[in-house]
Each structure stands twice: as structure tokens, then as C-alpha cells.
Amino acid sequence: MGKLAVQKYFSFMMLIITFLLMVFTLVGLFGGDVQPAGNTARAMLVYALPMLIIGNAFFLLYWLVMRRFHWMLMPLITLLCCIPYISTMYKFGSFDEEADKQPGFKIATYNVAMFSRETTGFMAQDILAEMKRQKVDIVCFQEYNDYAGDKKNSDSYKDYFPYSARGKDDMIIYSRYPIKQTKNFPFEMTNNSAMWADIEIKGNTYRVYNAHLETTGINGTLHRAAKAQMRGSDIKSNAVLDALYGNYAVGMIARSGQANMLAMDMRESELPIIVCGDFNDVPYSYVYNTMLGDKVDGFKECGNGWMSTFRGNKQVRIDYIFHDPVLEGLTYYKKELSYSDHYPVFMKVTPKKQEE
Numbered sequence: 394m395g396k397l398a399v400q401k402y403f404s405f406m407m408l409i410i411t412f413l414l415m416v417f418t419l420v421g422l423f424g425g426d427v428q429p430a431g432n433t434a435r436a437m438l439v440y441a442l443p444m445l446i447i448g449n450a451f452f453l454l455y456w457l458v459m460r461r462f463h464w465m466l467m468p469l470i471t472l473l474c475c476i477p478y479i480s481t482m483y484k485f486g487s488f489d490e491e492a493d494k495q496p497g498f499k500i501a502t503y504n505v506a507m508f509s510r511e512t513t514g515f516m517a518q519d520i521l522a523e524m525k526r527q528k529v530d531i532v533c534f535q536e537y538n539d540y541a542g543d544k545k546n547s548d549s550y551k552d553y554f555p556y557s558a559r560g561k562d563d564m565i566i567y568s569r570y571p572i573k574q575t576k577n578f579p580f581e582m583t584n585n586s587a588m589w590a591d592i593e594i595k596g597n598t599y600r601v602y603n604a605h606l607e608t609t610g611i612n613g614t615l616h617r618a619a620k621a622q623m624r625g626s627d628i629k630s631n632a633v634l635d636a637l638y639g640n641y642a643v644g645m646i647a648r649s650g651q652a653n654m655l656a657m658d659m660r661e662s663e664l665p666i667i668v669c670g671d672f673n674d675v676p677y678s679y680v681y682n683t684m685l686g687d688k689v690d691g692f693k694e695c696g697n698g699w700m701s702t703f704r705g706n707k708q709v710r711i712d713y714i715f716h717d718p719v720l721e722g723l724t725y726y727k728k729e730l731s732y733s734d735h736y737p738v739f740m741k742v743t744p745k746k747q748e749e
Contacts (some may be wrong), residue, residue, distance in 0.1 A: 408464060411452045415471045416728065418445040419496040422478060425682045429645045433551040436645060441679045446475050481690060482678035482710050486697035492723040497743030498570075498594055499528055502669035502712055504535040504605070506733040514541030514549070516732050521550055527739055531570045531592060533603035533669040536733075538567045560588030566603050570594045578658070580651050583607055587655055591664060597744060599717075600662050604655060604670035604681060607647040615686070648674055652683040659686065665717035667742075671735060673711050683714075689722065691740045696725040702736045703731075721745045 421438035429436040438445075449468040456465035501524060508516045524532055532554070539546050547557060548567075554567035558575040564586055566572070570595045578587040587604040652672075659666055668688060674680040676690075690699050691714045702712035712735055716722065723741040730737060 394680065401558040402457075404461075408454070411456070411464065411467050414445060414448045414452065415467045416472050417431060417447060418442065418521075420472060421445060425677045425679045428680065429642070429649050429679055433642050433645070436679060437642075440675060442475070442478060442677065446472065446479070449459040449475075449736045456484065478677050479695050480693055481681075482701070483690075483699050484697050485728070487516055488697060488726055489695075489724060492695070493741055495723055495743065497741050498530040499739060499741040500601070500667060500669060500714060501532040501737055501739045502535075502603070502714055503532065503737035504671040504712065504733055505538075505736070507538040508541065508546070508571050509732070510538065512548060514544050517541055517546040518549065520553070520730070520732060520737075521553065523728065523737070527728070529739065530594070531601060531692065532567045533601065534601070535563065535605035535671045536568070537563045538539040539565075539696055556592075558588065558590040559680055560603065561586035564588050564605060566590045566604055568592050569668065573598065576658075578651075578654065580647075580654075581608070583647065585651070587651070587670070589658075598664055599720075600664040600666050602655065602659070602666065602668045602670070604651075604668065604672065604684070606651050606670070606672045606674065607644050608673050609644045644673070647681075648680045649670070649683070652680045656683050656686060665719045666715075667717065667720070668713070669738075671712050675709055675711065683716055684713070688717055689713055689720075691722050691725040691742075694725065695722040697742075700727065702727060702738060704734050704736060705733070712736070712738050716740075716742055719745055 417438060420435060421442045424435050424437070424439040427435055449471045453465060453468040454471065456462070456468070463719060495513040503520070505520060508520075550567055551557070554569055556568040556570065556572045558566045558572050559568075559570075560577050561579045562584065564577075566588065568590070573591040573593055575588060575590045580586055585605050587602065587606075587745050589600050589602045591598055591600050659668075668684055672680050672684060692710075700710050703709050714725065720742040721744070723743060725738070725740045727738050729738040
């Protein structure tokens with residue numbers, strides 16, 4: 394095979410890869426539009442979108458360098474289609490301190506990981522101090538533990554947050570404004586749950602949802618595999634991959650059912666809605682789309698920079714605040730605290746001015 398033939402073959406293979414990347418990326422962008430049950434592979438493509446976008450960017454540069462501008466159109470069009478997706482995780486700009494001073498109320502969501510089960514209460518107190526510094530009016534905690542040794546965290550929180558509503562086990566909403574009524578959503582066959590509280594704020598009542606949806610199970614699978622290897626068991630990599638895929642698929646299907654349940658309840662609400670929580674799922678997934686509905690993603694509205702809410706190697710956004718269109722977002726940000734495997738997310742909102 395001559396040199397020219399090799400070059401043509403290589404260019405053809407690169408063209409095929411470019412085309413496949415385009416197809417997989419476009420399918421992934423709409424993977425959250427289908428129920429994961431029965432469409433697992435398509436729904437899974439949503440989680441591969443960051444890598445697919447990087448691949449498209451590489452081939453955009455590759456065809457540009459090769460001066461094959463007509464083939465460059467494929468990754469270029471694909472990347473342009475990805476701009477709305479990218480804006481759910483990254484936005485240009487900086488924090489607007491003046492907007493944060495405007496009238497309104499601030500809400501926070503934080504998976505506190507049981508305060509690491511420490512018994513002195515210092516971690517819960519540090520988090521309370523941070524909520525005071527950020528001037529938070531409502532905070533939704535997931536994986537909340539009320540006991541630190543023989544003390545109750547809620548006793549020390551009530552001076553700043555005089556109102557609170559308990560959900561199932563590890564869910565709570567603290568508020569500086571009166572809570573009128575609440576409802577809990579215990580999910581079947583899991584420790585995860587959700588709740589809402591109707592909170593009256595300066596003459597307006599809002600329904601605040603606090604949701605902690607099914608976990609992925611990936612960390613648990615990896616931990617069990619590592620322990621088995623330490624005991625001398627022969628763990629084959631393909632067996633681990635099968636277990637990871639199975640756990641992720643099961644978790645994804647469970648989360649979709651939980652999101653459907655909450656979305657049905659939201660549709661019946663006559664009050665403006667604010668949705669907070671740890672969804673354990675990424676933007677553009679079925680869970681994200683279902684929980685968002687016709688509400689506004691606070692980060693897309695008024696966030697800035699890179700928004701990942703899970704600490705560690707997995708730079709993913711799985712904690713969210715959405716709000717009803719009758720509200721207007723002023724600021725949206727996270728604080729990189731080290732008390733949990735999640736970061737707390739904060740958002741300041743204000744009622745939209747009525748047009749005359």
C-alpha cells in the first residue's frame with residue numbers, strides 16, 4: 394500500500410470517527426428526553442457528553458489544521474448545538490456583589506453527609522456560622538443528623554432559624570420565615586426521600602421542595618471490589634465494569650421514578666415553587682429535565698464560572714436550585730467548604746416586578 398493510499402485510509406477513518414462523534418453527541422443531548430427504563434444506552438450517553446464534546450473540539454482543530462473546512466463543519470455544528478448544555482455547568486462572568494445586596498431572600502441546599510457523624514457538634518456549628526455569613530433565609534439539608542453526642546443540632550439552629558420542618562430520617566428544612574404546612578415523600582426500598590414546606594415570606598407563600606434522589610452506587614461498588622481484592626479475591630475488571638453499569642442503570646431508573654413522583658406533585662401545586670436538593674444526576678439527564686419542568690435553572694440564570702457541586706475527582710454538578718418563573722434570580726454560587734463530599738449551593742431570589 395502506497396503512502397498516498399495510507400493517508401487516504403487514515404483520513405477516511407478520521408472522518409468516520411468525526412461522524413460517529415457527531416451522532417453520539419446529538420443523541421446524548423436528547424438522551425434526557427426518554428425514560429431510562431427501556432432506553433438505558435441512550436440515557437447513558439448524557440453522562441458521556443463532556444468527553445464527547447472534548448472529542449468534537451479535537452476534531453474541529455484537526456480538520457482546521459488539515460484545511461478540510463467542509464469536514465470541519467460537522468464538529469463545529471455539533472459544538473454549537475452543545476452551547477445550551479455547556480451553559481448548565483459553565484458561564485462567563487464574575488459574582489455580582491451588588492445584586493447580592495438587593496432586596497429578596499436567599500436559599501441554600503447542602504448535603505451535609507451526616508456531619509461526618511462527629512459527636513462534638515463543631516461541624517454543624519461551623520455550617521450554621523457559614524449560613525449566617527451568607528445571610529441565608531432558608532436552607533435545605535440532605536443527609537442531616539440532628540444528634541451530636543447528647544446534644545441536638547436543632548436546639549442551636551433555632552435561634553437563627555426559628556422555623557423548621559423535618560422530613561423522613563435525614564431531611565430537614567430550616568427557615569427564618571413561618572412554615573405553614575409540610576409533606577413528606579418516602580421513596581420505596583431506599584433511604585432516600587423528599588419533602589416540601591409551604592413558607593410565607595413577606596406576604597407571599599412559596600412551596601419549597603427538598604429532594605435527595607437515589608444514589609448511583611458507584612462508590613459502594615468500587616469500595617466492595619477493593620475490599621475483596623485486599624482479601625485476596627480475584628476480581629476481574631470486566632466483572633467490576635458489569636457491576637458498575639448495572640448499579641448505575643438501576644440507580645438511574647430509580648431516580649427517574651422518584652423524579653416523576655415529585656413532578657406530578659409539583660404540577661398540582663397552586664403555589665410558586667422552589668426546588669432544592671441533591672438529585673445525584675447531571676444536567677440534561679431525564680431526572681434533571683423532569684425536575685426542572687417549566688421552572689428556571691438558577692445557575693443558567695445568574696450563575697458564573699464552573700459549577701461542580703461534588704467534591705473530589707468527579708467534577709460534576711448534581712446539586713441544584715430551580716425556581717418558579719414568578720421569581721427572579723439575583724445571584725447563584727457555591728462555597729467550597731470541606732465538611733462534606735458536596736458543596737453547598739446558594740441562590741438569592743426576589744419576586745418579579747409586576748408589569749403595569
